[in-house]
Amino acid sequence: MTATTLSIDLNAIVANWRALDALSAATVETSAVVKADGYGLGAGPVAAALAKAGARSFFVALAEEGVAVRKAVGNAPAIYVFSGLVQNDALLMRDYNLIPLLNSAKQLVKLRMQAPDLAYGVQIDTGMSRLGMELSEFIMVRDKIAKADLIISHLACADEPDHAQNAQQLHNFNAMTRGVSIRRSLSATGGILLGADYHFDLVRPGIGLYGAAPFKDATPVINISIPVIQTRKIAAGQTVGYAALWTAKRPSKIATLAAGYADGLIRAMGDGGLMVWAGNTPCPIVGRVSMDLITVDITDLDRVPDHMEIINAHQGVDHVAKAAGTIGYEILTSLGARYKRDYRGG
Ligand SMILES: *Cc1c(COP(=O)(O)O)cnc(C)c1O
Numbered sequence: 144m145t146a147t148t149l150s151i152d153l154n155a156i157v158a159n160w161r162a163l164d165a166l167s168a169a170t171v172e173t174s175a176v177v178k179a180d181g182y183g184l185g186a187g188p189v190a191a192a193l194a195k196a197g198a199r200s201f202f203v204a205l206a207e208e209g210v211a212v213r214k215a216v217g218n219a220p221a222i223y224v225f226s227g228l229v230q231n232d233a234l235l236m237r238d239y240n241l242i243p244l245l246n247s248a249k250q251l252v253k254l255r256m257q258a259p260d261l262a263y264g265v266q267i268d269t270g271m272s273r274l275g276m277e278l279s280e281f282i283m284v285r286d287k288i289a290k291a292d293l294i295i296s297h298l299a300c301a302d303e304p305d306h307a308q309n310a311q312q313l314h315n316f317n318a319m320t321r322g323v324s325i326r327r328s329l330s331a332t333g334g335i336l337l338g339a340d341y342h343f344d345l346v347r348p349g350i351g352l353y354g355a356a357p358f359k360d361a362t363p364v365i366n367i368s369i370p371v372i373q374t375r376k377i378a379a380g381q382t383v384g385y386a387a388l389w390t391a392k393r394p395s396k397i398a399t400l401a402a403g404y405a406d407g408l409i410r411a412m413g414d415g416g417l418m419v420w421a422g423n424t425p426c427p428i429v430g431r432v433s434m435d436l437i438t439v440d441i442t443d444l445d446r447v448p449d450h451m452e453i454i455n456a457h458q459g460v461d462h463v464a465k466a467a468g469t470i471g472y473e474i475l476t477s478l479g480a481r482y483k484r485d486y487r488g489g
Pocket residue numbers: 176178225296297330331332333347348349350351
């Protein structure tokens with residue numbers, strides 16, 4: 144029996160990075176966001192493949208994630224940390240040459256006291272009310288940050304191109320940074336698609352690299368293949384799984400597959416009309432998704448397959464996410480540690 148396998152196509156990630164890079168002018172740097180272990184797909188292999196392809200800057204959420212990326216990409220690329228200087232990270236930042244994005248005047252003071260020679264950037268809040276210095280605070284520090292390497296802000300609604308807040312945040316970002324001669328960055332994947340006004344000096348795609356919305360032209364990156372571990376025949380009227388939620392309308396053949404919600408195949412997938420594929424043939428998930436098992440109606444197949452696929456070329460991450468009432472970001476980062484990971488290309 145082959146293991147439950149998550150295949151990750153590093154060449155597809157590189158192709159997505161190049162395709163996103165091609166959407167901005169040659170003078171705009173395209174970085175790569177590899178926080179949360181590269182959106183669940185492995186920050187080390189992903190960052191190494193992108194560095195090899197020419198990416199010069201990476202972004203992570205936490206200093207520890209930056210350490211893992213540094214080990215994968217060597218000394219040359221810049222690694223920025225969104226959370227800034229929290230707890231006692233200054234020494235770790237210095238040892239691994241990480242660049243905190245300072246989120247408050249307090250973090251700037253901390254930097255001066257703990258690691259005055261450390262390179263840093265600044266994050267400002269232009270309307271998302273989440274992370275970064277607000278206008279009043281930024282005005283206080285604006286002439287004390289001449290050595291900053293980058294100023295960033297983040298859009299709250301970039302995946303909705305018509306949302307009025309995009310233009311509002313763009314206006315605020317321009318107003319707050321006017322006359323400041325530090326490199327600027329506003330856009331993640333969604334912002335790149337909003338057009339050149341949003342690109343500034345550096346763009347920060349994450350989700351688009353990993354093949355999901357809002358980057359509709361993305362090359363698919365992952366495939367999930369699950370072994371069939373048992374089959375049974377049931378009579379019409381018999382039920383399948385927890386809470387006896389699904390009842391066979393005809394004599395049926397049920398396959399039991401070795402993956403479940405502990406592998407990020409969340410329970411809502413059982414209610415979303417999703418298919419599991421035997422080659423090119425779709426078969427419906429029936430009954431509740433359990434922690435380690437999924438049950439599938441294979442009555443219409445001629446023979447029992449060794450394994451079936453829940454994410455593949457027929458049914459991508461966005462489709463699965465929508466059927467389960469969530470977004471691709473959450474599906475990818477929930478996949479968990481039990482898969483055999485099969486990296487291709489890179
Ligand atoms: C996660 C994140 C990104 C990348 O966003 P995507 O929508 O995945 O492209 C960029 N900037 C910041 C501040 C982030 O938190």
